[in-house]
Amino acid sequence: MSIEIRDVSKRFGDFHALRDVSLDIESGELIALLGPSGCGKTTLLRIIAGLETADQGSIFFAGEDTTDVHVRERQVGFVFQHYALFRHMTVFENVAFGLRVKPRGQRPSEAQISKKVHDLLNLVQLDWLADRFPSQLSGGQRQRIALARALAVEPKVLLLDEPFGALDAKVRKELRRWLRRLHDELHVTSIFVTHDQEEALEVADRVVLMNAGRVEQVGSPQQVWDHPASPFVYGFLGDVNMFHGRAHQGEVHLEGMQLASPEHADARNAKATAYVRPHDLQVKRYSPGQGLDAAGRPRGIVAQLQRAIVIGPIARLELIPLDDHQPAGSAVADPIIEAQIPAQQFRELGLREGETLVVTPRRARVFVEGAA
Numbered sequence: 304m305s306i307e308i309r310d311v312s313k314r315f316g317d318f319h320a321l322r323d324v325s326l327d328i329e330s331g332e333l334i335a336l337l338g339p340s341g342c343g344k345t346t347l348l349r350i351i352a353g354l355e356t357a358d359q360g361s362i363f364f365a366g367e368d369t370t371d372v373h374v375r376e377r378q379v380g381f382v383f384q385h386y387a388l389f390r391h392m393t394v395f396e397n398v399a400f401g402l403r404v405k406p407r408g409q410r411p412s413e414a415q416i417s418k419k420v421h422d423l424l425n426l427v428q429l430d431w432l433a434d435r436f437p438s439q440l441s442g443g444q445r446q447r448i449a450l451a452r453a454l455a456v457e458p459k460v461l462l463l464d465e466p467f468g469a470l471d472a473k474v475r476k477e478l479r480r481w482l483r484r485l486h487d488e489l490h491v492t493s494i495f496v497t498h499d500q501e502e503a504l505e506v507a508d509r510v511v512l513m514n515a516g517r518v519e520q521v522g523s524p525q526q527v528w529d530h531p532a533s534p535f536v537y538g539f540l541g542d543v544n545m546f547h548g549r550a551h552q553g554e555v556h557l558e559g560m561q562l563a564s565p566e567h568a569d570a571r572n573a574k575a576t577a578y579v580r581p582h583d584l585q586v587k588r589y590s591p592g593q594g595l596d597a598a599g600r601p602r603g604i605v606a607q608l609q610r611a612i613v614i615g616p617i618a619r620l621e622l623i624p625l626d627d628h629q630p631a632g633s634a635v636a637d638p639i640i641e642a643q644i645p646a647q648q649f650r651e652l653g654l655r656e657g658e659t660l661v662v663t664p665r666r667a668r669v670f671v672e673g674a675a
Contacts, residue, residue: 304365304459304492305330306351311360313346320346322516324360331490333483335507337497339539343516344496345464351494352462353377364459380453380491382463387449388437394448395420395433401456423451426485443474447481454489463495467502475499479506500540504528512536534670537578544584544640546604550575550671564669574672583666584642586620588652589659603663606640608656611649618649622662 306328313321321343328334336344349355351362353374361370369377388397398420402411411419424430427447437445446466453461466482467475483506486493497503503510504524512519512527512535520532531537538545548557550570555562557577567575589605606622613619620642642662654660 305363306460306492306494307361307363307366308347308351309361309363311347311350311357311362313343313350313355313358319516321350321357324516324518326511326518326521328492328494330365330492333486333493333495333506333508335495335497335503335510336513337500337503337510337539338513338519339498342513344513347513348462348464348494348496351460352379352381354381378456378459380456380458380461382446382449382453382461382466388445388452390437392436393433394424394429394435394437394440397437397448398423398452398455401452405456419455420451423455426454426488427451441474442470443478446470446478450482450485454491458491461491461493463493465496465498468497468499475502482506504540512539514539531578531668534576534578537668537670542581542641544579544581546577546579546667548575548577549573550669555667555669562664562667562669567669567671570671575669576672577664577667577669579664579667581619581641581643583664584640585663585665586642586644586652586654587661587663588654589661603661604640605659605661608654608658608660609639611654611656613646613649616646618644618646620644620649620654620660622660625659 308324308326308328311321311324312319324343324347336347338344346355350357353369353372357370361368363369364377389400392400399416402416402419405411421430421433424433427450429444429447429451432440432444432448437448440448450466467478470478479502495506507524509521510524510527511521514535520527520536522530527536528540531540537543546557548555550564550567550573552570553563553565553568555564555567555575555577557575562577564575567573585603587603604624606624608620609623610621611618612621622640622642623638624640640662
């Protein structure tokens with residue numbers, strides 16, 4: 304079922320939870336609403352479900368206006384972070400609950416309910432736990448039972464609010480893969496809320512980045528990672544270094560180096576911020592007098608290696624810029640620069656904490672203040 308969200312706004316007192324949010328979701332899509340706490344993602348999910356009422360705007364399911372349709376009539380399945388299973392009921396009874404409370408004319412027979420529940424428990428690979436109670440299950444098992452219960456009533460839309468938020472990292476990863484496989488089997492239009500960027504990028508067909516009640520960017524995981532639309536998106540999706548400087552006629556001057564920025568050819572001595580991912584920094588040992596530009600300044604950022612953390616195939620380096628080597632007027636937004644290089648390269652270079660290095664961006668994204 305397709306979903307259209309049109310100009311939805313919601314306030315709680317003086318707090319603007321949503322500001323004119325519009326979004327189109329195609330039938331069978333798995334969409335992630337991603338953003339920090341308080342950005343409006345859960346409020347939007349609850350409005351789609353009918354659990355909250357928007358102050359203004361409309362929600363359409365398959366082209367029909369459902370803005371004023373009661374939650375019971377929307378045919379929506381909802382999975383919460385904390386399972387919300389009935390503790391006094393067995394797993395079987397929990398999954399059967401939604402079928403048994405249907406109006407008499409729509410209620411399946413006990414034989415049909417039994418078959419449906421066992422089919423669903425097989426789907427979530429937990430049929431062997433049918434007679435257990437929720438207290439006898441692990442967190443990951445409870446969450447899969449909660450999902451089976453939501454699917455029992457054959458919802459046209461499945462909504463998941465931080466579904467794996469209460470689980471440890473290993474179980475989260477397993478359930479992310481499992482949810483993706485399950486969605487590929489069922490093709491139910493699904494929307495899940497998360498503040499975990501790795502979760503959103505790994506599971507969703509499209510990611511909706513939200514900030515302060517607004518949609519910042521919508522796109523495939525690859526699109527939002529490779530082409531962030533705003534500084535917020537760049538900063539929220541993974542680790543990033545920020546460098547401040549000035550943009551002038553297609554070049555950005557910052558941190559003792561110059562970057563080509565042809566997209567800002569019209570800029571005239573404008574404030575600029577360059578965003579660089581840790582793995583996009585080239586790292587070399589510093590040699591005085593080598594690698595200087597025409598003005599006698601280093602072509603990269605001269606910094607001291609403060610800490611090196613080698614985990615598996617990656618070496619994470621934390622560096623402090625050495626101000627004596629940087630031109631006046633340039634600044635690093637965070638005094639620590641993070642770089643990532645292969646662990647093999649780190650060992651081959653024989654780098655030691657306390658050494659002076661030069662880091663140079665291979666790739667940077669520049670945002671100019673006041674630019675569209």
